[in-house]
Amino acid sequence: MSEKRQLDDVKRVVVKVGTSTLIHANGQINLHALDQLCFVLSGLVNEGKQVVLVSSGAIGVGMGQVGLSTRPDEIPAQQALASIGQGLLMTIYQQRFSTYGQKISQVLLTHDVLDYPTSKQNVFNTLDTLLKWGVIPIINENDTIAVDELDHHTKFGDNDQLSAIVADIVDADLLIMLSDIDGFFNKNPQKHKDAKLIAEINKIDADVVKKAGGKGSKFGTGGMMTKLKAAKRILKHDRMMVLANGADPAVIFKIMHGDKIGTLFRKK
Template identity: 60%
Template sequence: MKIGTSSLIHPNGKINFSGIDQLAFVLTDLSNQGKEIILVSSGAIGVGMDKLRITERPEQIPAQQAVAAVGQSELMNIYNQRFSLYNQQTAQLLLTRDIVEFPKSRKNVINTFEQLLKMGVLPIVNENDTVAVDEMDHTTKFGDNDELSAIVAQLLAADLLIMLTDIDGFYSANPNKNKNAVLYSTITTIDQTLMKQAGGKGSRFGTGGMASKLKAAQRILDAKGAMVLANGKPPRIIFDILTGAEVGTLFKEEEHG
């Protein structure tokens, strides 16, 4: 499960407590059904901006990392509070790209995930924004949490990646600007035409846009997995997705034979 900042933060910059509470309810119920759930959550900078009463996302990296440091602890505090209402234990994992690129550390990360899941604990994952950098000789940044969620799904051979955003799925054009935009129900191959239709970045509180979601979907397709992109308002849509309802966009390789 990956949830974007736009599903956690209202357009006015305030925290969407009802959405977070419903997410905790849904994921706990799925866990009670015996499903193994991992949540990759954006929102550290968005929550940090609200906590510090900042209306514009900082442009300088040190300022972004400072805001993320404030926001990450507050975000986990909110998650712990909401999940505890349903008696679901959570754990925080903050990752950087070098952890999953080196075999020994990658194995340790996988072991940690698997042990937490055995214990019935729901891991909540985010990039370690306070230290992650992207330099030629020292790349520790994933790029965004869309890619991070796909990498975590790959590491653990997840059955399905559900990516919740603020739009109903992948469209042929931006539905907020083009009333003739068509929602794709299923995508089996990602080509240059789709990448052009993806457009630019996402909200002012987050970093991801449709292009990053396509790149994540490509990673899932390469791993022979499946991904559903859907609107996370409200999070109860997860129940519909898992019952096979045609909501959002399903990314899955075409089955032959």
């Protein structure tokens, strides 16, 4: 049996789930995955952990509600879909978490809120209090008002960045980033059958960026570069991050118990 990762001291954890985990390819909500996620996170709280959930999926849920199969390019349409989807997503979270006796809250953020020390402190105070009460805050970007076309910078860019920023705000020990990939590979696994999973990365340098495919490739701009950017922030603040496949959210239990799943980002 392979040696386990030493994550016993992890007390406060941020879990980020992508749309691919929560939404089926046909646009419908993946109720099994969402239920598993709620079960696992409730179980972590029962173990004495403090958990923050950064959840994508609002626009995807909205698309399913209005029967769209393709995400629209128009900003107003995306905002409208987020408005439709966020409420339904939170309703389902409330239903499933309540099954396990777990209290939750909703926090919607925009980047400009965190640019001001007073409002940033208010966010920390709120999240810190919720965690001490054993509540799981569910965080998403406020997509109905956050647009990068505005003169003032309101948008985080994606929930990968948001999850790393939230990990900083709450002083988390670990960020678990669940996606549709098994971790970080030495080359694009979609193109190379001999691609190998890298179990641990200690710094984000030019070689790591090159392995991700670089900024000019579809692989790099399709999601891995944003994850590396998040990992870079995590390492800068001496935290840990695990990138793993979220097809079965029960993998979170295994990660927390030290199983070598996905890629661990941490300083040596």
